[in-house]
Amino acid sequence: MNKAAIIKAIKEKKSFLSIGLDTDITKIPKHLLSYDNPVLEFNKQIIDATADLCISYKINTAFYECNGLKGWESLIKTYQYLPKNTFSIADAKRGDIGNTSSMYAKAFFDESASEMSFDSVTVAPYMGKDSVSPFLAFKDKWVILLALTSNEGSHDFQRLKDHDAMLFEHVIKKSQEWATDENMMYVVGATRGEAFLEIRKHAPHHFLLVPGVGAQGGSLADVCKYGMTTDCGLIVNSSRAIIYASNGEDFAEAAREQALLVQQEMAAELQKIGIS
Amino acid sequence: MNKAAIIKAIKEKKSFLSIGLDTDITKIPKHLLSYDNPVLEFNKQIIDATADLCISYKINTAFYECNGLKGWESLIKTYQYLPKNTFSIADAKRGDIGNTSSMYAKAFFDESASEMSFDSVTVAPYMGKDSVSPFLAFKDKWVILLALTSNEGSHDFQRLKDHDAMLFEHVIKKSQEWATDENMMYVVGATRGEAFLEIRKHAPHHFLLVPGVGAQGGSLADVCKYGMTTDCGLIVNSSRAIIYASNGEDFAEAAREQALLVQQEMAAELQKIGIS
Numbered sequence: 071m072n073k074a075a076i077i078k079a080i081k082e083k084k085s086f087l088s089i090g091l092d093t094d095i096t097k098i099p100k101h102l103l104s105y106d107n108p109v110l111e112f113n114k115q116i117i118d119a120t121a122d123l124c125i126s127y128k129i130n131t132a133f134y135e136c137n138g139l140k141g142w143e144s145l146i147k148t149y150q151y152l153p154k155n156t157f158s159i160a161d162a163k164r165g166d167i168g169n170t171s172s173m174y175a176k177a178f179f180d181e182s183a184s185e186m187s188f189d190s191v192t193v194a195p196y197m198g199k200d201s202v203s204p205f206l207a208f209k210d211k212w213v214i215l216l217a218l219t220s221n222e223g224s225h226d227f228q229r230l231k232d233h234d235a236m237l238f239e240h241v242i243k244k245s246q247e248w249a250t251d252e253n254m255m256y257v258v259g260a261t262r263g264e265a266f267l268e269i270r271k272h273a274p275h276h277f278l279l280v281p282g283v284g285a286q287g288g289s290l291a292d293v294c295k296y297g298m299t300t301d302c303g304l305i306v307n308s309s310r311a312i313i314y315a316s317n318g319e320d321f322a323e324a325a326r327e328q329a330l331l332v333q334q335e336m337a338a339e340l341q342k343i344g345i346s
Numbered sequence: 347m348n349k350a351a352i353i354k355a356i357k358e359k360k361s362f363l364s365i366g367l368d369t370d371i372t373k374i375p376k377h378l379l380s381y382d383n384p385v386l387e388f389n390k391q392i393i394d395a396t397a398d399l400c401i402s403y404k405i406n407t408a409f410y411e412c413n414g415l416k417g418w419e420s421l422i423k424t425y426q427y428l429p430k431n432t433f434s435i436a437d438a439k440r441g442d443i444g445n446t447s448s449m450y451a452k453a454f455f456d457e458s459a460s461e462m463s464f465d466s467v468t469v470a471p472y473m474g475k476d477s478v479s480p481f482l483a484f485k486d487k488w489v490i491l492l493a494l495t496s497n498e499g500s501h502d503f504q505r506l507k508d509h510d511a512m513l514f515e516h517v518i519k520k521s522q523e524w525a526t527d528e529n530m531m532y533v534v535g536a537t538r539g540e541a542f543l544e545i546r547k548h549a550p551h552h553f554l555l556v557p558g559v560g561a562q563g564g565s566l567a568d569v570c571k572y573g574m575t576t577d578c579g580l581i582v583n584s585s586r587a588i589i590y591a592s593n594g595e596d597f598a599e600a601a602r603e604q605a606l607l608v609q610q611e612m613a614a615e616l617q618k619i620g621i622s
Binding site: 130141146165173177184194200222223240241 | 414415437439440461470476495497501502503504507508513
């Protein structure tokens with residue numbers, strides 16, 4: 071999906087919600103454990119119940135890798151079940167020297183090699199340009215680069231300051247030499263709304279992927295107040311608060327109810343910028 | 347393997363060589379393609395031919411992920427084939443918020459969940475303490491944290507300077523609040539020998555994992571001159587220069603010859619610190 075298609079989906083669905091499939095087999099409803107692949111069955115039912123309310127699904131690869139071969143199979147099959155009109159995110163936080171990043175790009179973008187072709191992958195910036203650019207070599211695919219994350223450890227290095235700019239600002243500025251707002255987004259945590267002011271100084275038109283709303287405590291209103299552009303410019307992810315809304319047989323229905331609440335709040339925010 | 351066991355292996359084998367299994371199906375000898383799992387067969391023959399010359403094998407996960415489910419199976423089976431008296435490295439460059447890093451730690455350390463229990467995993471530091479500490483919760487396992495890498499992009503961010511210390515120095519100093527030289531190593535690229543002087547100022551006793559000798563152009567003599575401790579303190583990795591020494595039927599023998607040359611050079615360096 072290119073940028074225009076993402077904006078079109080936001081306008082049609084009145085939503086900029088991404089649902090995070092951080093599916094943990096120890097947290098899903100017990101009645102699913104009798105299925106051959108409980109994680110996949112859980113994901114399918116969540117997707118079926120929410121696809122009209124969100125514009126994106128984010129698959130956190132760690133939750134699949136930890137289950138070994140069966141987990142990687144669930145990852146592939148979940149990818150294959152995603153509706154083609156939603157923006158798919160491999161939340162993998164990869165990044166290595168050039169020839170290795172090329173292999174990671176194949177893993178998530180080249181269906182003929184890996185059976186998966188996500189629209190985007192999250193990438194860690196520490197190793198610089200040649201660790202990121204192999205992902206950009208794929209047409210119509212996106213890099214979502216870590217900038218300012220929502221966790222406690224984000225204070226350890228991301229705010230170190232060199233020449234009046236913090237590390238996350240250097241990441242945003244430097245990476246714009248490699249990519250445009252048509253093939254790069256940034257991860258910006260929702261836990262401090264005002265931080266979006268600093269981000270928008272350097273990336274006024276880029277889409278931002280915003281985790282941390284919901285279980286991690288971020289406020290959607292603040293994110294919109296400080297981070298929204300005239301095109302919306304935000305994809306806000308919620309994982310646990312939606313997918314684990316209930317752990318009974320009504321889990322998919324409960325997930326839908328939670329997603330609907332967020333979508334309605336998003337529709338109100340979109341109205342403020344004339345999308346209604 | 348704990349630190350004492352690594353040092354013991356170095357003394358016994360007169361080697362601090364790690365062989366990188368960056369196995370690319372398009373680069374392995376053609377006669378292997380008739381095997382059910384050519385990558386696994388290649389790895390087994392390389393391991394059989396070199397196990398007495400190296401103290402470690404480093405598996406670069408990207409080269410397995412890019413082959414989808416079959417690739418992940420090769421990763422598991424290669425792990426399972428590694429000799430138990432060698433130090434195993436999952437070169438995965440992972441790192442995410444705490445609950446996600448816990449899942450990555452299970453993926454590489456918890457055999458009951460994932461069929462793999464490497465001695466160590468490489469971790470990217472960008473997201474700070476809570477992205478690293480879940481790996482440290484596993485007893486007798488190691489985090490190998492990216493500090494100063496060997497690629498061109500290492501200049502983009504790793505040398506940004508805050509208060510008289512560069513980012514990679516902050517990473518080394520800060521991370522010592524979370525771990526010791528018994529459960530953390532650092533990745534330091536070999537492309538500039540003098541850089542080891544700066545590293546050793548902050549980490550005089552830690553083991554360093556050094557990629558970039560061989561195909562990437564680093565000099566072993568320089569690495570030893572500036573980076574070696576009285577316990578050796580170095581694990582030097584070579585991937586392409588060894589495993590692709592020949593692409594004929596003699597590939598394993600040719601890999602052994604290359605590994606032997608490196609081991610002999612290492613034995614001479616070890617002699618200088620009294621290990622002979």
